[in-house]
Amino acid sequence: MSLFLRSIYLSSGLSLLYIFLLYRSNPLRRLPTTTVTLIFVLGMAAVIPVVLIRYLLPLGNTTTPFSAYVTAGLIEEGIKFLVMACTVWQLGFPDLAEPIDFAIYFGVLGVGFGIYEDFWYIFSGSYEVWTAGDIGRFHEVFRVVVLARTFPGHILFNGLAGYLVGHARFLRMWRARLLWLFLGFLFAVALHGSFNLIASTGGTIPLLSYVLLLVGLFLQLRRAALARSPFRALIYMITEGRDKWPYPRPPIDYLFAEGFSWPGKNKGGMFQVYPVVLSLLILYPLLVAAVYLANRFLIWVLPV
Known part of the structure; x- marks a missing residue:
């Protein structure tokens, strides 16, 4: 039980850190706390169908490109895109006001998915050594596994793809929307598969370089999105007297x-003392434990 709880709290702490960075990535406004939390929870729930698919289909778990791009990339991103289509895509104004909002929501969904994955890798990766009673060996293995899980993956795959999908969300022509949606999906699968392949065959330095490349790309897309933000245009219109307004909704709506x-x-939003303590000590651990029990139950009742 001690290892179980330790794994839960470590994965919860990592996820809260990633959400903090993503949540604050838009300096112009804070997204609604309730919506962000709901998207995070649904991202966690998306783990369940992925576990079932892997359990029912003999896909294997190797370090081959097929495993990286299909078993992990295609299936996991496919489920997350399906959840996104049923949730984030359906949001209206003001929950979803510009493309960067979509990137943040989709990134949060990815963090929700990743929190359980982090927990499972930490727990299962050190369980055997823990039960063997070799404390010294356990601390060594535990430290290595935790360090490996600190590399941000899902938040970057979905945050980056979210910019493309967010662009699609605000297009009017459905053919253009479908094209950008498809490109966003392929982009997420490619990023995910490459991450897994590098992690399993390339070592720490190549993986760190890859992560830094993705972070740099995210920051560039963020800069471009903020430059076109209607909230920034509203500030310029008021402070500098600009009269050009190329956005579909009137300025008063954004104000x-x-x-x-x-x-x-900007207010703290979900990152105030009470919500943070509640999330870290109660909400996130309970959600991770619930998803774990749901997965165990489904695998138990399904035929072998």
């Missing part, structure tokens, strides 16, 4: 959109 506090400071 009173939830989470936009200009000319005051």
Whole structure:
């Protein structure tokens, strides 16, 4: 039980850190806390169908490109895109006001998916040594596994793909939407598969280089999205008297959109003392434990 709880709290802490960085990536406003939390929970629930598919289909778990791009990339991203289509895509204004919102929501969904994956790798990767009673060996293995799980994966795959899908969400022509959606999906699968392949065959330095490359790409897309933000255009219109307004909704809608506090400071949103403590100590651990029990139950009742 001690290892189980330790694995849960470590994965919860990592996820909370990633959500904090993603949540604050838009300096112009804070997305609604309730919506962000709901998307995170649904991302965790997306693990269950993935586990079932892997259990029912003899796909194997090797370090081959097929495993990286199909068993992991195609299946996991396919399920996450399906959840995204049923949730984030359906959001309206002001929950979803610009493409960067989509990138944040989709990244949070990826973090929700990744929290259980982090927990499972930490727990299962050190369980055998833990039960053997070799404390010194356990601490060594545990430290290595935890370090390996600190590399951000799902948050980057889905955050980056979210920019493409977010662009599609605000297009009017359905053919253009489908094209950008398809490109976003392929992009996520390619990023995910490459990450897994490098992690299993390339070692720490290549994986770190790959992660830094993805972080740099995310920051570049973030900069471009913020430059085209209607909230930034609204600030310029008020402070500099610009009269050009190329956005579909009137400026007044953005001025009173939830989470936009200009000319005051942005509020903390979900990252205030009480929500953080509640999430870290109670909410996230309970959710991880619930998904774990659900997976164990489904595998138990399914035929071998």
